[in-house]
Amino acid sequence: xxxxxxxxxxxxxxxxxxxxxxxxxxxxxxxxxxxxxxxxxxxxxxxxxxxxxxxxxxxxxxxxxxxxxxxxxxxxxxxxxxxxxxxxxxxxxxxxxxxxxxxxxxxxxxxxxxxxxxxxxxxxxxxxxxxxxxxxxxxxxxxxxxxxxxxxxxxxxxxxxxxxxxxxxxxxxxxxxxxxxxxxxxxxxxxxxxxxxxxxxxxxxxxxxxxxxxxxxxxxxxxxxxxxxxxxxxxxxxxxxxxxxxxxxxxxxxxxxxxxxxxxxxxxxxxxxxxxxxxxxxxxxxxxxxxxxxxxxxxxxxxxxxxxxxxxxxxxxxxxxxxxxxxxxxxxxxxxxxxxxxxxxxxxxxxxxxxxxxxxxxxxxxxxxxxxxxxxxxxxxxxxxxxxxxxxxxxxxxxxxxxxxxxxxxxxxxxxxxxxxxxxxxxxxxxxxxxxxxxxxxxxxxxxxxxxxxxxxxxxxxxxxxxxxxxxxxxxxxxxxxxxxxxxxxxxxxxxxxxxxxxxxxxxxxxxxxxxxxxxxxxxxxxxxxxxxxxxxxxxxxxxxxxxxxxxxxxxxxxxxxxxxxxxxxxxxxxxxxxxxxxxxxxxxxxxxxxxxxxxxxxxxxxxxxxxxxxxxxxxxxxxxxxxxxxxxxxxxxxxxxxxxxxxxxxxxxxxxxxxxxxxxxxxxxxxxxxxxxxxxxxxxxxxxxxxxxxxxxxxxxxxxxxx
Amino acid sequence: xxxxxxxxxxxxxxxxxxxxxxxxxxxxxxxxxxxxxxxxxxxxxxxxxxxxxxxxxxxxxxxxxxxxxxxxxxxxxxxxxxxxxxxxxxxxxxxxxxxxxxxxxxxxxxxxxxxxxxxxxxxxxxxxxxxxxxxxxxxxxxxxxxxxxxxxxxxxxxxxxxxxxxxxxxxxxxxxxxxxxxxxxxxxxxxxxxxxxxxxxxxxxxxxxxxxxxxxxxxxxxxxxxxxxxxxxxxxxxxxxxxxxxxxxxxxxxxx
Numbered sequence: 006x007x008x009x010x011x012x013x014x015x016x017x018x019x020x021x022x023x024x025x026x027x028x029x030x031x032x033x034x035x036x037x038x039x040x041x042x043x044x045x046x047x048x049x050x051x052x053x054x055x056x057x058x059x060x061x062x063x064x065x066x067x068x069x070x071x072x073x074x075x076x077x078x079x080x081x082x083x084x085x086x087x088x089x090x091x092x093x094x095x096x097x098x099x100x101x102x103x104x105x106x107x108x109x110x111x112x113x114x115x116x117x118x119x120x121x122x123x124x125x126x127x128x129x130x131x132x133x134x135x136x137x138x139x140x141x142x143x144x145x146x147x148x149x150x151x152x153x154x155x156x157x158x159x160x161x162x163x164x165x166x167x168x169x170x171x172x173x174x175x176x177x178x179x180x181x182x183x184x185x186x187x188x189x190x191x192x193x194x195x196x197x198x199x200x201x202x203x204x205x206x207x208x209x210x211x212x213x214x215x216x217x218x219x220x221x222x223x224x225x226x227x228x229x230x231x232x233x234x235x236x237x238x239x240x241x242x243x244x245x246x247x248x249x250x251x252x253x254x255x256x257x258x259x260x261x262x263x264x265x266x267x268x269x270x271x272x273x274x275x276x277x278x279x280x281x282x283x284x285x286x287x288x289x290x291x292x293x294x295x296x297x298x299x300x301x302x303x304x305x306x307x308x309x310x311x312x313x314x315x316x317x318x319x320x321x322x323x324x325x326x327x328x329x330x331x332x333x334x335x336x337x338x339x340x341x342x343x344x345x346x347x348x349x350x351x352x353x354x355x356x357x358x359x360x361x362x363x364x365x366x367x368x369x370x371x372x373x374x375x376x377x378x379x380x381x382x383x384x385x386x387x388x389x390x391x392x393x394x395x396x397x398x399x400x401x402x403x404x405x406x407x408x409x410x411x412x413x414x415x416x417x418x419x420x421x422x423x424x425x426x427x428x429x430x431x432x433x434x435x436x437x438x439x440x441x442x443x444x445x446x447x448x449x450x451x452x453x454x455x456x457x458x459x460x461x462x463x464x465x466x467x468x469x470x471x472x473x474x475x476x477x478x479x480x481x482x483x484x485x486x487x488x489x490x491x492x493x494x495x496x497x498x499x500x501x502x503x504x505x506x507x508x509x510x511x512x513x514x515x516x517x518x519x520x521x522x523x524x525x526x527x528x529x530x531x532x533x534x535x536x537x538x539x540x541x542x543x544x545x546x547x548x549x550x551x552x553x554x555x556x557x558x559x560x561x562x563x564x565x566x567x568x569x570x571x572x573x574x575x576x577x578x579x580x581x582x583x584x585x586x587x588x589x590x591x592x593x594x595x596x597x598x599x600x601x602x603x604x605x606x607x608x609x610x611x612x613x614x615x616x617x618x619x620x621x622x623x624x625x626x627x628x629x630x631x632x633x634x635x636x637x638x639x640x641x642x643x644x645x646x647x648x649x650x651x652x653x654x655x656x657x658x659x660x661x662x663x664x665x666x667x668x669x670x671x672x673x674x675x676x677x678x679x680x681x682x683x684x685x686x687x688x689x690x691x692x693x694x695x696x697x698x699x700x701x702x703x704x705x706x707x708x709x710x711x712x713x
Numbered sequence: 714x715x716x717x718x719x720x721x722x723x724x725x726x727x728x729x730x731x732x733x734x735x736x737x738x739x740x741x742x743x744x745x746x747x748x749x750x751x752x753x754x755x756x757x758x759x760x761x762x763x764x765x766x767x768x769x770x771x772x773x774x775x776x777x778x779x780x781x782x783x784x785x786x787x788x789x790x791x792x793x794x795x796x797x798x799x800x801x802x803x804x805x806x807x808x809x810x811x812x813x814x815x816x817x818x819x820x821x822x823x824x825x826x827x828x829x830x831x832x833x834x835x836x837x838x839x840x841x842x843x844x845x846x847x848x849x850x851x852x853x854x855x856x857x858x859x860x861x862x863x864x865x866x867x868x869x870x871x872x873x874x875x876x877x878x879x880x881x882x883x884x885x886x887x888x889x890x891x892x893x894x895x896x897x898x899x900x901x902x903x904x905x906x907x908x909x910x911x912x913x914x915x916x917x918x919x920x921x922x923x924x925x926x927x928x929x930x931x932x933x934x935x936x937x938x939x940x941x942x943x944x945x946x947x948x949x950x951x952x953x954x955x956x957x958x959x960x961x962x963x964x965x966x967x968x969x
Contacts, residue, residue, distance in 0.1 A: 008833075009826060183789055202905060299823050306785060306820075307883075308813020309841045394785050394812075439841035 009304065010317040014324055020293070021325060024286055024378070029336055031279030032374045034392055036337020040339035041344050042264045043361040049260040050253065051232075052190050057249035059132030062236050063228035065218035066625035067245040075095050077631050077664055078215035078234055087219055088660050090239045092232045093223035098216030100206040103538050104667050105199045106698060107152060108176070109170040110159040114535065114698035116156060121538045124172070124199045125207045127151060127185075133220045134494065138199060141183035151183030151200040155192035170199055172209045172510075172669065175543035176695045200554035211664070214647050279373065280443065281499055283381040284450070286325075289380040290318065290385035292489055293472040298392055305394035318386035319379055326375030334370050338362065339583050342712060368648035388618060419448020446499055453491030494637070521647035523708045528558065528590040529681050530688065531707040535698045539667030546695050548671060551687045553679030558583075559656060560649075560670040566629035568618075574652040576659025579603035581672065590672035593649055598622040598641030603655040607640030611651040616640045630662035673701075731910070733782055733891050733924040734758040740777050740946075743869035751777040753946035759891065764924040765919045766934035766955070768964065769943035775927050776895065778943065782806040782925065783816050784894045809959050813842050817884030817892035819913075823897040824880035825868040831879045832864035838887045851886050858882045858912060874905025881912050885922065894926040898933050899926070910936050931960040942967055 014021045058061075065394060066077045079098075087096050107115040107123030116122060125144045128134035136151070141164045144151050150168065152160075162168060168181040183473060185560050206302030207213050223232045224485065229248060237246040247255075251617050294301070301314055309317075338360060422444025429437025465480030472479070483490045532548065534540040543558050567572045581590035582600050591601075605610055609627060618627060625637045656664075675684045681703060688701045702710060740752040751774045757866060759765050761783075768773045780786035781793055784800050787808075793800040795815060800808060817838075818824075825834045835855070839846040855861050858878050869875055877897060884892045894913065898906030914936050916922040925939065934940050935957045942950040944967050 009829065012826075012828040075905060300826055303820075303823065303826065304837070304841065305809070305820055306812065307838050308809055310809045311805075311840070394809075395780055514718075 009394065010320040011324065014321055015457065018153050020289065020323075024289055024325050025329045025332065027282040027285045028279070028326060028374050028377055029333045031275050031282045031377065032330055032333025033340055034271060034275030034278055035373060036334050036370050037340030037344060037371070038268055038275060038337075040338055040341035040360055040362055042261075042268045042347070044341065044359075045264060046257065046408060047066060047259050047359075047361045050195070050257045052187065053256045056135035056187065057252045059130075059134075059222060059351055060220045060249045060252070061223040062221040062233045062245050063218050063249070064236060064240065065247070066222065066243060066424050067243055074482050075218065078217055079214055079219060080417045081214050081216060083244070084159040084219055086239065087221065087236060089580040090232075090236050092224050092227040092235055092449040093221055094227070095130045095133065095222045097130060097220055099126055099128065099133075099205065099211045099218050099220050100203065100209040100210055101217050102212075104173045104269060105197075105603040106171040106402075106539065106541075107197050107199060108161060108697050109162070112693065112697050114171075115160040116192075118259055121197040121536070122197045122199075122212055124170075124201065126203045127200045127221065132222050134185060136185040137679035139184045139186050142413050144200060144205070146180070147202060147205050148179050149182045149202065149205075150179040151185050152181065153198040153684060154184050154186050154611060156197045157184045157644060158191075165595050171541050171696055171698075173211065173542045174209060177209075177548075182635075187251035199351045234443060234490065273298075273303050274361075277503060279377050280446075281503075283377045284495060285444075286322070286378050286381035287385065287494065288493060289321070290382045291388070294318070294385045295489065297389070301389055301392040302394055305392060314392070315386045315390035322378040322382035322386070325377045326378035327371070328374075329378070330370045330372075330374030333374060333600055335364075337366075337370065345417060399549065406433055414451050415448045415451025416632045417448070418451065419442050422446075422448055446495075446502070450491070450495040453495055454487040457487040457491040457494065460461070461487075463489060494618040518711055519708060520709045521645055524705070525592055525594075525645050526590070526672065526704055526707065527592050528704070529675040529702055530671060530673035530685055530703055531555075532688065532692075532699060532701045533702070533707075534667075534669070539669040540671075540696060540699045542667060544691075544699065545668055545671050547691055547695070548673060548688055551684060551691070553676050553684040553687070555674040555676045555679075556588045556590075558588065558672040559668045560591075560672065561659055561660075561663075562650065562669055563658070563666050563668045565652070567626065567664070572652060574654060574659075575668075576654055576656045577649065579655045582609075582653070588674060593653070594645040595641050595643045595645040598639070600641045600643075602638075602640035603653065604657075605640070606637065606655070606658050609641040609643055610639060611646045612642040612644055613649045615639065622657065631664060632662050637663060707713040715897070730760050731758045732796070733925070734794045735778070735782060735802070736792040736794070738778070738781060738793065739789045740774070740786070742783060748915045749860045750774075751948045752781065752791075755946070755948055756790075757948060759925055761923050762917060762921045763939065764914065764926065764937045766937035766940045767925065767943060768929070768931075768934055768940055768960070769928045770967065775943045777946075779893055779895060779925065783818070783889075786811050798806075804916065805938040813838055813861070814887075817887055817889035817891045818885040818911075819877070819880045819884050819892065819894040819897045821896035824883075825876055825927050827868050830865050830867060831860060831871065831875075834879055835860075835864075835866070835883045835886055837843060846886060847888075850888065854882050854885050857915070871907075872905070873901050874908055877901060877905070877909045878912065881909060885916055889922075891923045891925055894924060896928055897926065898928070903956060906930075919967060931957045931964065932961050 042110045064079065064083065066079055068076045075323075081098060083096050084096060087093060101123060102125075103121040103123055106122040109115050114122075127136060136681055138151070139154055141151065150170065152162070152168075162181055164181060164184070167178050167274075170177055170179055179199075179201075181199075187198065192198065201209065207215070213517070221232070223229050233246050233248055238449065240246060281613070305311070305314065341360060425437050425441030425444060427441075429435065429439075429441055461480060461483045465476070465483065469476040469480050490617070532540070532544070539561070545557050548554060548557050558578050559576075561576040562573055563576075564571050566572075577591065579601055580588040580595055582603065583589060584592060584595075593609075595609075598609070600609060610620060620639050622639055622641070625636045626639055628635055628637050633657075637658075643653075659666075664682045673684070673688070675681050685701055685703060692699045692701055714936065721757055727815060734757065736756050738752050738755040739750070742749045742751060744792040744891070750770045753774075755774075755778060757778075767775045767778060778877075779799075781788050782795075784793070784795065784803075788801060795811060798811060800811070803811070825831075828839065829916075831839065832855075833840070835851065836846045855864065858881070860875070860878060860882060863871060863875060863879075867878070870877065881897070892913070897909055897913070901909065910933055911927070913924055917924055917938075924937075926933070928934050935955050937955060938953065940960060941948055942952070942963055949967055
């Protein structure tokens with residue numbers, strides 16, 4: 006019987022190939038996603054291992070937030086203390102932080118807009134520096150800089166020339182003296198790196214008398230693990246000593262979690278592809294079984310059991326699935342390569358590394374393909390096994406089951422799906438919505454044959470009227486086999502529904518953003534950076550000096566911990582939120598409390614969030630920031646969170662809670678007497694000349710931008 | 714050949730000379746006013762090494778009789794014996810095994826799996842049973858049927874007569890207790906039909922096969938050793954030593 010199944014596959018090559026391709030699509034997306042994310046993780050793991058190879062112990066401020074970037078610095082005096090610990094061979098303070106952008110000869114920012122621009126120090130001890138000098142010299146003078154090889158190449162620089170950097174203290178010229186590799190890589194996934202002498206880095210990144218961390222190399226013959234314990238013992242509370250393995254692991258984890266979002270997105274896509282594939286397989290097998298009724302009846306008459314017929318259909322499905330898996334793995338590797346190219350085309354230059362085809366990837370693919378085809382072919386296979394042997398002797402054999410049970414089950418499944426979607430939407434549970442949607446599809450597909458006859462009768466009427474006999478034949482054909490008509494329609498139904506859903510979703514998001522942003526932004530001009538990292542601290546001061554500018558509200562965001570959850574919080578001047586103030590920049594629609602009390606060290610919270618936690622005006626809420634715990638009084642709740650998010654504090658509160666953060670948005674109010682266009686032009690000039698990668702827009706342009 | 718069915722203790726009508734039999738067979742479709750008696754208390758025996766033709770007008774029950782004898786369908790009441798086993802005590806799975814191991818079929822049309830070659834089609838019952846076909850028997854039958862150079866062809870590449878020859882060969886290679894043929898010449902021209910009938914006749918005369926054949930065609934029925942005439946679910950007449958003329962007379966008398 007299996008031989009018959011295989012012969013069937015071979016005899017219907019085109020059909021088999023079609024089925025294989027539909028399944029390959031889904032499988033290859035799964036494989037491609039895994040291969041790419043595994044490869045990236047692996048490459049970064051390798052880079053971090055190289056980078057931290059020479060560091061035996063790293064001393065830093067401990068972080069309650071668990072966020073590396075938000076760690077407070079350590080005092081420079083700690084370095085002398087550590088040098089006194091037995092077993093320390095060499096110790097150096099390190100400074101490392103974002104906000105140092107490299108500007109090329111055209112005045113443009115170098116590197117990918119989404120990637121950060123770091124500034125750091127070239128350590129004296131070769132073992133303690135993650136960099137390898139490729140050409141030139143290491144920075145020795147206060148205005149010397151070395152940059153990463155990727156930035157050097159893409160910016161078209163030459164050694165010895167003057168190079169413009171935008172730092173947190175504004176634009177500044179440096180002598181380009183060296184080109185560095187980051188371990189064996191040319192850069193760090195599109196991030197740019199500028200390397201200075203220690204005093205320069207400390208000045209630029211606001212670390213005078215401080216370090217971000219201290220790197221230690223063990224003395225000859227000292228076990229790093231022992232050294233780590235000895236150093237830890239010498240530290241006062243609030244500081245910690247970690248190994249290079251810890252650092253590698255932490256950073257690799259950070260990369261993995263950054264990839265998680267991308268991976269989930271791709272896997273959802275793959276799942277949809279597999280689901281549609283399963284439907285097509287089901288559809289095809291249903292039709293094929295109907296066509297093959299007499300053939301099946303013959304083998305039944307000749308002595309094949311119903312179970313053998315069932316098994317043969319499944320065997321055909323399994324072989325189809327396995328072939329699809331095999332091709333899917335190959336195609337998936339291709340997709341991974343293509344995605345890698347795509348990423349590097351948009352600026353995320355990945356350091357090269359061998360593609361990682363993990364065992365997990367292969368297993369998932371090998372199981373996934375046959376699973377999809379088997380699940381999809383179970384119902385048709387059951388139907389095939391029920392073909393009566395006598396059907397071989399009849400001229401026409403239409404295996405028509407009553408369908409009452411089918412319609413009832415379909416109705417129940419569909420109704421359950423609708424209920425699950427509604428519950429899911431109400432509770433915001435994506436799993437309910439997704440599962441419910443699938444149930445709706447399955448339910449509809451099951452009752453579709455019942456619906457198809459009347460629907461075809463109605464839809465077919467005009468066709469018949471217009472096309473005459475041809476139309477009549479077409480209509481009768483569609484009506485004759487409601488199941489075939491319905492299964493064909495079901496496959497289309499899924500495609501159409503998915504397209505409609507994504508269109509509606511994107512459309513409604515766009516419109517709600519447009520509505521809330523245009524209603525929220527009260528000021529005349531908005532300054533934003535191209536990057537998530539924001540723009541230099543110095544820019545807002547320069548804009549404030551432009552004639553005609555009444556005020557500029559700086560807007561910053563960072564992470565903090567409230568309760569046990571890490572959330573995003575925004576810092577905005579209290580006056581910029583006060584509808585009665587002339588400095589009003591953002592109208593957040595305050596519902597309760599007094600927003601002006603934000604200036605007294607209060608916090609404002611979105612009303613849904615406050616309600617969910619049971620917080621009321623006047624409650625003192627405990628919050629943790631990198632610079633320590635800070636109880637905050639809830640002074641107001643508001644309903645407009647599109648722009649500012651769910652948690653708000655005054656800018657001074659923000660400033661004392663974080664070490665240094667760039668401004669994300671600047672909202673400019675123009676004097677009533679001034680011409681907005683002229684002020685915009687004046688700010689644009691500053692931005693063009695001194696702060697590339699930043700733009701100034703009027704309200705209309707900004708709203709249009711947010712929509713996109 | 715071993716069959717996992719308990720032999721019945723009550724006396725079997727099947728003897729060394731009787732290959733298959735039906736005792737008081739009733740097959741009733743529907744209920745009440747719409748009741749149709751396809752078989753109405755039919756008792757027949759089929760002797761080993763003989764060829765029997767079953768004739769009768771449409772709706773006379775001849776096809777139902779054959780389906781029940783072959784284990785394709787079950788009786789409402791009564792017994793069907795094939796060798797030492799009785800179908801009415803068996804479930805579908807057991808009947809399927811008996812069909813596979815002990816019954817040969819030749820249908821009017823659609824006898825062959827289109828995706829298998831002629832050779833594979835001939836071996837199909839053994840392939841389904843997971844047995845290796847007896848190569849000597851296979852070669853002998855293939856040679857006798859003149860199919861040796863057609864074995865690698867697909868059914869679509871064979872003529873109608875060749876296809877039916879493959880079907881008869883398939884039935885013979887399995888060495889069944891009985892070969893059931895349902896209008897085996899119905900779709901063939903007279904030359905090809907005559908060829909198939911000759912092969913069936915030879916199977917009886919030279920190999921000692923038992924053949925039961927349903928047919929409309931008096932000239933086909935005339936080559937049988939015995940003809941049963943059915944009407945309204947009953948056996949109306951039994952004719953031994955038939956001729957075309959005698960068959961036509963009987964058919965006229967029965968209104969067929």
